[in-house]
Amino acid sequence: MAKLNFRKKQNTSYEDPSLRAVKSEIIKAYFAEATIEEVEVESRTEAVPEVYTVVAGDTLSGIAAKKGTTVNAIVKSDSRITQENKGRLSIGQKITLPTQSARREKRKKMNFTTVSSGCIRKELYVIVETKNFSGYKLTIKVIQGKEKCLAEVGQFVSVKDEYGNYGYVITATVGNMCESEYINKDEFRDLAVAKIAIDTDDKDKMKEWREALDCVADKKTNLCLQVDAHAVEDQQDLNIIYHGNAEKREVKAQKAGNVWLDVDGEWFKIGKMPCRCYQDLDFEEVSGVFKDASDSKKKAIVEEFNRSYVTKDGSTKKLYEIFELDTCLKRAHFFAQAYVESRSNLSGAFKGESLNYSVSALVSGYPFSCFKKNKSLMKRAYEIGRGPYIYYEEVIKWDPNTNEEITVKKKVEIPSSQRADQKAIANIAYDDNNRSKSFKLGNINEGDGWSFRGRGLLQITGRTNYTNSQRIIDDLIPGSGVQLSIGVDEFSAKEAVFAGLVDWFEKECYRESMKGSSPSHVDAVTAKINVATKSYDDRKKAFLNTKKVFKVDECSSS
Known part of the structure; x- marks a missing residue:
């Protein structure tokens, strides 16, 4: 008869013929990459029973759409409605709606793919x-194999966990x-999943790693x-079988039973x-x-890009990682756009866009059509735009020859000394009543x-965009400390x-940017940032520079 003894209560035991010993097994361990996809699923919710009264113009499909259900569900819930008479509703007819409603929603699905190689960081x-x-629980360690490189053979290698801790x-x-x-x-009930990076916070050690990798075969x-699993407190006495696949390979100073090469029995390769x-930028x-x-502005920009934040899921990441600016190609595209939007001196990013428009530009209708289409706003353009400018206005004068009032055109010259009233231009051009x-x-x-004129590296504009941007920031990084939506000066x-x-993240520019580095690819990113701009050529020219700055042609990821 099987007998169960309790380790913490040595005088207590339990016997039962139905008891059987269950052995735990650690079957495989391997490196993988993750992909997240959105899938559409149907969810059902219980609703309070409702009786609907048919009104003029109602159809069963229309009622179903209005109430978030289906025609078939209504037919099933109301015995008086059949497949034959469902198209013959009468005004005032009572219909019992289903207590369960179905709706389609998007959910996330995570998939893991095994990998046999990777790179540090x-x-x-x-x-x-x-x-x-x-x-x-179980502990996971990465071991240096075969030759000395990141560590001595058989010794543990430094890693960073998903919370930004090194060890x-x-x-x-x-x-x-x-x-x-x-x-x-x-699907992951029997899996332990750990997000890591082969990394160190010791700059000298990182330098040693890079130099060591330069000296080994294939780098x-x-x-x-x-x-x-036995290294965890209170699990030392568990009955566990390890199926490590490194028995026939040299893993110095380690018991081979709980050591794994990759799933194909080969070493995992790590490079620079x-x-x-x-x-980091x-x-x-x-x-x-x-x-x-x-220099002070540029240093401040670099510091902010490289700053670490705790995300909503509790992991610690650099800001550029969170917002998908983590490859050379993405950065070349982003900064080409930022250069044109913020200008070479970064004034647009900090102080806001330049609204130093001439009267001529305003009345031409670009970039603000309201001054051209609206006569009263065109008159305002004469007052708030930058001079010089000449226009003709109609005035009424008395004609002594006919003893009648006549309309004549009078030449008006706006002097070059007239400066643009940028605040007034913004408050008119960006007012929803004029758009x-x-x-x-x-x-x-x-x-x-x-208050909500274009600002930031990509010039977000308008209260709605500021508010949406703040919502995304708060959702991704609850403790960011950023308050865009208040409209500071x-x-x-x-x-x-x-x-x-x-802005880059919300418009998914990063997806477009990874498609390539041709002029058409730059145009595609530009269209996401500002489809109506006349600066497509300027941005392509800027990209030629940023492509060199970020060495896109030397990047194997591009």
Whole structure:
């Protein structure tokens, strides 16, 4: 008869013939990359029973759409309606609606793909497959294999966890993904998933790593994984079988049973970053773009891009990682746009866009058509635009020959000394009352045009855009400390960077940017930033420079 003894209560035991010993198993451990896709699913919710009264013009399909259900569901819920008579409704007819309503919604699905190689500092996942071990913890370590490189042979290699902590041991719980938001989370019940990067916060050690990788074959070194469930407190006595696949290979100073090569029984290869992808932005790069900006502004921009934040899911990431500016090609596209939007001295990013428009520009209708289409606003353009300008106005005068009033044109000369009233231009041009339906900005209060004029590296404009940008920031980084939506008069470096990055992220420019570096690819990104702009050529010219600054042609990721 099977007998169960309790370790913490040594005088207590339990016997039962139905008891059987269950052995936990650590089956596989390997590196992987993750992809997240959106899938559309149908969800059902219980509703309070409702009786609907048919009115003139109603159809069953129209009622179903109005109430968030389907025709078939209504037919099933009301016995008086059949497939034969469902098209013959009468005014005043009572219809019992279904208590369950179905709706389509988008959910996220995560998939893991095994990888046999990677590079230092790049995000990876370690997947550990287990059996009968859900809810337990285990430790994961990365081991240097075959030859000395990142560490001595058989020694542990420094890693960074998803929270930004550096060390040599990662602890993960089997089934930890089951608490996530992903629709397929139950598939991970027997998996321990850990997000890591082969990385160190020691600059001298990182330099040693790079130099060491330059000296090994193919500039890549061999690593493997050690997984240990017995190293966790209160799990020392668990009955666990390890299926490590490194038994026939030399893993110095380690017991081979809990050590894994990759899924094909080969060493995992790690190399240097192929370029500056995934690395911090530096001062020289920013200086190569904004050549007329002060050093203090450029340094502040660099610091903000490279600052780390805790995201909504609790992980710690650099700002450029969060907002998808983590490759050479993406950066070349982003900064080409930022150069044109913010100008070479970065004045647009901090103080806001230049609205120093001449009268001639305003009445021409570009970039603001309201001054051309509206006669009263055209008159205002004469008052608030920059001179010089000559126009003719109609005046009424008395004609002594006919003893009647006549209308004549009078020449009016606006002097070159007249300066543009930029605040007035903004408050008129960006007022929703003066904009077509498809170009409204949410500026409904007096002064909104100036308060929410274009600012930041990519010049977000309008109360709605400021508010949406703030919502995205708060959702991704709850503790950012940024408040774009209040419409301050001048941006700080932090606000300028956040405003630019969130615009880039919201419009998914990063997806377009990764398609290539041809002029048509630059135009595609420009269209997402400002489709109506006349500066397409300027942005293509700027990209020729940023492409060199970020060494896109030398980047193996581009």
